[in-house]
Amino acid sequence: MLEIKGVTRRFGEFVAVDQLSLTVQAGEFFTLLGPSGCGKTTLLRMLAGFEQPDAGQILLDGQDLTSVPPERRPIHTIFQSYALFPHLTVADNVGFALRMAGVPKAEIRRRVAEQLEAVHLSGLDKRYPSELSGGQRQRVAVARALINRPRILLLDEPLAALDLKLREQMQLELVRLQREVGIAFVYVTHDQSEALALSQRVAVMNRGRIEQLDPPRRLYALPRNRFVADFIGSCNLLDAEVRAIRGNDLLLAVDGIGELLVPRDCEAWVGQRGALALRPEQLRLSLPGEPAPGDVALDGLVDGHLYLGHITSYQIATASGARLEVQRANGAPGLHQGLDRGAAVRVSWPREAGRFLPE
């Protein structure tokens, strides 16, 4: 179990990580997600020991690591650039940690061969990193970091340099690998879809703090604030104010829509400002005059659309003055294909789809 307790790191005036606390469970795939400059990489570097916190503690299974140098931490890192040693062969790269630990040569050879087989790189042991493809380099980095069985593996955007197809393939491999080795992975990325796809829990970071820490499903369905809703997936966010509290519902006054009820799932008070959040895939389109499938319905015009293969994204300008993004699965039953710009439509949604997010 990795515990981060009130860790702060400043660079001059800039606070990169601000009194941050979190716990990573043993064997967990944990992701730090956030825009660049949010402090996720700085936090990772403090876990590795490359940076020292200005305040706070880092504990691994109760042992204080805060002032332990990187070479004495049972934590290894996979770098964004992979940082393979260019002057060493694949075998010497993979065996580096064992060599530093003073393991006998024969045993190093045996374990390196074993490790290379595990990542399907047997036969490439005498190659140099410059003679490998991007995917092969990544596997060497994985093999090198896992050979002496660290207790935690840190991964710093390891898939950023790969093209889309290879990235998806590597995501599956990483998940499988993590299950096999059974140690905790702490993964850093700015790619929200990657975070959702890989992790058991995700900490969304912004300005050195955690905005929300939850499993992917909860993070997507129940974002706690505007930042998280906006950062995870796409989301319609309309400025809103709480007018009244009615049992388990909130009556909102929404810019460009008017008054409407949404379920209450957080502390709220009358007069509180925030946003109404509507996921574009929860909105429905129908023709004016037809019965609308949702409880809340607004008339509007198609202002533009983007064909994205599996879905089409429509920009709708409502008569009441709001702009909404609506996503429709292509080939789904219902409305016929090809709503052109200027077409009159009706946007509707089930009442429970709307959520109030405080500022």
Place this chain on the structure above:
Amino acid sequence: MPRLLIALGVALYAFLYAPLVVVVAYSFNDSRVNAEWVGFTLKWYEQLLTDASMLTAAANSLFIALASSALATLLGTLAALALAQRRRQPLLKFLTLAPVAVPDILLGVSLLMLFVLLNLSLGMLSITLAHTVFSIGFVMVAVQARLAGLDPALLEAARDLGATPWQAFRRVTLPLILPGVVAGALMAFTLSIDDFVVTFFTAGVDSPTLPLQIYAMLKTSVTPKVNAISTLLMLLTLSLILLAHRLSPGALRAR
């Protein structure tokens, strides 16, 4: 136009290499005077081997070149490593490069004054120190070029995998900057072995180096022996320069 350029190019190379070709050719000429070609001989090279003063000068030059290049390589490499820690220090960097640009004659005179002030007797030691001074800058430039291309994540990766700071230097930094270190050492050796001006000012009476000895011989009489020793010296420095060039960062594959 292209023909004119080609003609100019040929003329340029002729201008550069004709004097050298003459020296090399006459070193094999079986005649005491340099005027006409008589026949092929190796006797001037044989005479070199029996000329005691020439052999002493060669031994001096070799010793000074080895000692000063070793010293310059050590100091220059350490200085480059130290400067790499503080990348934003243009003044420090400039100050180390200045001796490379200072005219030899100025450097020679000022070093002579310094040695006299320090009461250091002029001889092998003073020449070695003087050569070290002008070589350090060249070593630093060669090592800095390698260091600039070094990914800092490599050192972190080494530490991450259990290397102490010293082990990380020994296993990662040093092998990666080694081509620059060797190129710098070869440059330093070459600069030392054929230096005349700085040596002229910092040498005593009983420690002639090869260039000084050749100059002294020319003053009394021009013998083909001078051509022979010049040819040998040229061969040595040219091959070292070629080696250094091959090891220099530009010529290295980014392995």
